[in-house]
Amino acid sequence: MPWKVVTENAYCEITPAIRGLKQQWEKNNYINPQLYRDYDVKRGLRNEDGRGVLTGLTRVAEIEAYKVSGNESVSPADGILYYRGIDCRTLVTGSEQRGRFAFEEAAYLLLFGSLPTRQGLNDFCVQLAAYRTLPKNFFKDVIMKAPPRDLMNTMQRGILTLFCYDDDPNNISLENVLRQSLQLISNMPVLAMYAYQARRYSLGESLFIHAPQPELSTAENFLYMLREDCKFTDLEARALDVALVLHADNGGGNNSTFTNHVVTSSGTDTYSAIAAAMSSLKGPRHGGANSKVMQMMEDIKVHVKDWNDPDQVAIYLDKMLDKQAFDNSGLIYGLGHAVYTRSDPRCEVFREYVVELAEEKGRGAELALYQNVEAEGKRLLMARRHKDALSTNIDFYSGFVYEMLGLPQELYTPLFAVARISGWSAHRMEELSEGGKLIRPRYECVEAHREYVPMEQR
Incomplete structure (x- = not known):
């Protein structure tokens, strides 16, 4: 039977045929909820007490959220989020007392496992600033190419396209992955902001593009690129900086970081792994x-x-x-x-x-x-x-x-990604160095076995 050519206008329509196929799907895909209990399925990879199923080990980040007694019963407790064993709240207060921004220090800590010296932090910031530039004509040729209906998808497309500009994209040695990670940490705020400006332009608003400034922090650059006059107060920049620190990681089991672990375990490239994590973060149950x-x-x-x-x-x-x-x-x-x-x-x-x-x-x-x-x-x-x-x-x-701070809602989840890329990068490097096995949990098939029926007998 020859295929019918679908007209452009009908490409996104839900046709009567699709509705019929959906009914067919519903008829053949019901699973009795009791079966999940019968097979002791850990739905959401969680135990009955709500704790996550242990699937790996990490040194990157830890959530302390409850107390476990000798008989394994769980009781509520005040939460603590540790970055490499250090209470993340002290990163905020420590940098604040010394008049500096904290996100870059948090990113260094997550990646390398120790707090940087003054010179080490300065060198790290200089390296990030050097990388904070997209390839020539990238904005025009990639970001502006298709109408950016959703900023997260536009950012994902940009990340996957950066693969094509990388001279060694599939090399998963730790040295090369670190180079790629630092470039993505540097350019994630640029991708987010340029996607937003392209979105504004597609809706008929004026287009203004500000190149990031090397002397500014990640938080300062975000506000600098957002605003037409490039101006912001110190309190505004510090509030955004704190938001970035607090969103940089939340343990290895959160949905996007676990997605990053799963995809990384296949041996794929950095751009694909981060794009997959972005897909998870976009969901309203997670980053939205x-x-x-x-x-x-x-x-x-x-x-x-x-x-x-x-x-x-x-x-x-x-x-x-x-x-x-x-x-x-x-x-x-x-x-x-x-x-x-x-x-x-x-x-x-x-x-x-x-x-x-x-x-x-x-x-x-x-x-x-x-x-x-x-x-x-x-x-x-x-x-x-x-x-x-x-x-x-x-x-x-x-x-x-x-x-x-004047951020439109469509930038909220991209801003989350600007912060979380540092944690994703740390976990990806950890998975590559310590994982070794393809992550493959088991699903029990509850479909009955049956014989093939010839077409004329159906």
Whole structure:
């Protein structure tokens, strides 16, 4: 049977034939939920108590989120996030006290396993600045080539295209992978910002492109390239720098980092592994969560008349939990975390900058609403789930900070990638040096065996 040529207009249509095939798929692909219990499947690679299944060892980062007693029972605890054994909060406070930005120091620590000396940090920053440039005509030939409907996809396309500009792209020696990693750490903010500017231009807005400045930090350069006048305050740059530090890693088991481990274990190139991690991060259950918080808060602003009245806030949150408001999901986004129990240490650090920025920007009324949603939401959720502890995720406040910095929502997840590339790079190098085996978990097939039926007998 000859193929019919699909017209351009019909290329993205869901046709009646596709709907019929979808019904056929549903008919033949149902799996009884009881079978997951019968086979003791660790759905989401998690045990019954919520802890992740142990699939590897790492020295890069660690989450301390609960206490485990002698009989293996789990109890809530204040969260701590360690980078190479060092509480990441001390990276923020240590650099702040000495008047420097912290992200580059955190990236060095994650990659090399030790804190840099003053000269070592300076040399590292000089190397990053030297790499912070895309190939000639890359913006015009790659980023502007197709309309950037989603910045994460545009960035992925850019990363995969950089493979073609690399003279030794498939070499997975640690020395070569380190070179590639440093180049990607340097250029991730450039890719994000240029994709955003191309997006603006495609929507009919003026195009302005600022080349990154070698003397500026990653956070400063991001704001410099974002704004038409290139200006920013010290508090704005420091708040963004802290966000980058706190998002740089979150343990080897988070979805995008595990994806990076899995793809790296196949022996593939750096660009493919990082593009795969980007695919994971794009998902709303992972890196896209803060945008969902912002959408939720905009909805609450409309439906709650008195933002300072906890009772009014609680009434509307109850409706949300009953699936009668906002997106009818029954969720309060930004409250609770897959691992952290009593507190998310990243949120505790970030909270100070939220308050300072809200004061500087005159956004105290909105801050009060956030605080009421946090307090009442946690109270309601703990009562419904019969829990005595629930953490506020960093995503609850990060979107508010980004909004105060003038970042559009479409840049929130790309900014996450700008930070997390340092952790991905560290884990990729660790997997290449220590892994040795292709990661291949087992899936039990529950389809009955049957005979092939000839076409005329079907």
